[in-house]
Amino acid sequence: MAASNVTLCGICNSQHVSTVANYWCPECDEGLCSQCEIHHSVSKASRQHGIISINDYKKLPAEICKIEQNCRKHERKFQMFCPRHDQLCCLICISENHKECTGMFPIDEAIKSSRTSTLFGSLEKSLKDIMENIERVVKDREANLVEIKQQHLKILNNIKDTRHKINSRLDELEKHMIDNLNSTETQLKLKIETLLNKLSEKKNEIEILMKNLVSVKQHGSDLQAFIGSKILEKDVAEELKYVKNISKDDGFSQLGLKCQIDDKIIDILSNITGIGSIKIEKSKSPIVIGVGHEKQAHFFTAVPPRSKSIDDITASLIGEFSVLAGQFSSCITGLSVFPDGRMIFADYIYNKRLVIVHSDGTLDCEIHCSPLQPFDVTCIDNKTVAVTMFTNNKIVIVDTKSRRVTKTIETGKCRGITHRQGQILYCELEKGIQAINVSNKKKITIVKDETINKNSSYITTSGENIYNTDYGSTVKCYNVNGDKRWEYKDESILSCATGIAVDQHGIVYVISNEITCVVLISEDGKTSRTLLSAKDGITYSYVIHFHSNKLYVVSTSGVIRIFDIA
Known part of the structure; x- marks a missing residue:
């Protein structure tokens, strides 16, 4: 009530x-x-x-x-x-x-100490910390708004100043072009007018010759007519010669004006879409969020850790972006996430590169590995990654800041890779699961498994467990000592299994490519069900990653789909 x-x-x-x-x-x-x-x-x-x-x-x-x-x-x-x-x-x-x-307990025992437990004090402290953090963030964001306004005014003035400079330069070019037009027109008019003056003089001369011819013919004696016609013949011959050569005069050509706009101006009109661009400049906030008791779990002592059933899990698409296209079509086969939230992808076979993006999908950098072909990648710290190479039987350690290989470790045919507590774990074909100490390169075999013989075997860890796929219909779980805890196999739901991830409850997420879906396997490896399918946008994929209740599924073409897991 x-x-x-x-x-x-x-x-x-x-x-x-x-x-x-x-x-x-x-x-x-x-x-x-x-x-x-x-x-x-x-x-x-x-x-x-x-x-x-x-x-x-x-x-x-x-x-x-x-x-x-x-x-x-x-x-x-x-x-x-x-x-x-x-x-x-x-x-x-x-x-x-x-x-x-399992794990049920009487509520009478728990509620006896509920008021005196440290939970209420912890909650009060956490709420106080949350309020303080919110107030700090509000002040910081308000200051950021003021800064953005100042930047807006500065950029606006810069745009107007640039426009003024462009206008002034175009005015100069226009004046020069018009002056050139006027000068050229004057030259053409002068050539034609000169020819017209010459022709006018010739017309007068021809009219005189015509009058002389008529006069000699009508009034001259026979001798005068004979001799006169010879004289006139010479004069007419000269005029005919002039008429024949008149086409060589500059003024006789069909003259005209033509404007050829400079190619650079054409480029401005056709290719340049703006004076510049406005971009969001993103950097880490100076505000550090910290709650004093955020890492402490305050439970009633009678309450055991909670488990979760795969039947209770739901997934909803909350975001999607693509890895920056390379020179050729992408083939994404590896993904890992840095401690600071950035993601690194292995773009195998065609582009032969590593691509690092921020959490919002914007590009950080590319690291080209040609002629090596990076297959899978795992983050060691915020700048160092380990990468398996598909055809070169080696693992390389890469400093992503300098974009250089700092160490090379010779191996067999290695595929999926992950990092755990100073060790690099990877699948080696026809041998099993191997581990290498990062500091001294000491190698040990954790699991001897000759059935790992497919090119797309993947591995991940969670707590004290190691999980791997074999590009077939099997998922295996071992402890860190190599003892098998369970093996799940079901060809009706799992086929061509590649990428694998595990959530905080120990539930396993696996890509099943033959059926084009994401499969859930319970923490004990006994039950499974389909979580996502083609209707949810799932296509052929090698890579899957779970982080902070978010599931990242990456198609081979480089499309990252982000699902909220509840």
Whole structure:
């Protein structure tokens, strides 16, 4: 029953009498008036109940008021707590729904010390720390907003200044071009006008010759006509010669103006899409988030660690991005995550490179390995990684800051790789699981397994366990001493198993490529089910990674899909 403005006495109300309650009994889950409280406090059945005033009851959060003391389904008092299902149980609940559950404990023992346990003090300290951190972050973010505004104004002025410079330069170029146009037009006009003047003079000369010819023909004597025609013949011959050569005059050509815009200007118009670009500049915040008790687990001593069933797990897509394309099509076969959250990918066979990206998918750097072919990669610290090479029978240690190989370790045919407590563990074909000490290169065989003979065998660790796939239908789990804990095989759900990851509950996530899905295997290796399939965007993949309740599935083409696991 949730607290309200007026709470009635439950006992009186059952007798059809409306009396305002002055007290509340959490175990009876009802209000009590002053008179009924007296009887309640002396009754053998209820004298041990811890009643509180109705005013204190109304101060409790609504969700706390909703906590019931008895099982609503069976009308029995709760007696046990099931950590697997995070539920209070009555005896009938246990017999019906919790027969297989382990770690159940009586709630009476736990609640006796609930008020005096360190949990409340720890929660108060944690909430205080959280509030202090939030206030620090708020101040820092507000300061960042002011800084962004200042940067905005500075960039705006820079854009306008650049535009002004561009305009001034274009005005200069335009003036020069127009002056050149005017000058060229004047030259062409001069050539044509010169020719026109010459032709005008020739027309006058021809008209005179025509008049002379008519005059000689009509009025001259026969001798004058004969001799005159010879003289005129020479003059006409000269004029014919001029007409024939007139096409050689510059003014006779068909002249015109043509504008050829400079290729660089054309490039500006066609290729340049902007004056510049605006990018987000991201750097690590100076604020360090720290909660004093964040690494301490404050549980009631009676409560064992909780396990989780694979049936309870759900996955929802929350993000997607792609690895920066290389010169050729990507073939992503390895992934590891640095302690600072950056991711490094092995882009095998075609591009022969390592690609490092930030957690938001933006590129950090590329490290080219040609002619070596990086197959799988594991982070040793924030700048050092170990990489297996597909065809060269070696593991190389790479400093990602200098992008150089600092150490080479000769091996057999090594494939999947991981790092654990100063050791590099990897799958060596036809031998098994090997371990190399990073500091002295000492090599030992943890698991002798000649069945590891496929090119896409992968390995990971969690706690004291080692897990590996064999690109078949089998997943194996060993302890760090090499003793097999379990082996799971099911061809109906697992086929061409590659990438493998493990969550905090010991549940295993495996890529099954033949069926194009992600398979869950229980922590004891006894049961499995499909979590994600092709309809969830799963395609052929080698790489899978689990971190902070997020599952990263990476296709060979370099598409990273991020799923929230709940």
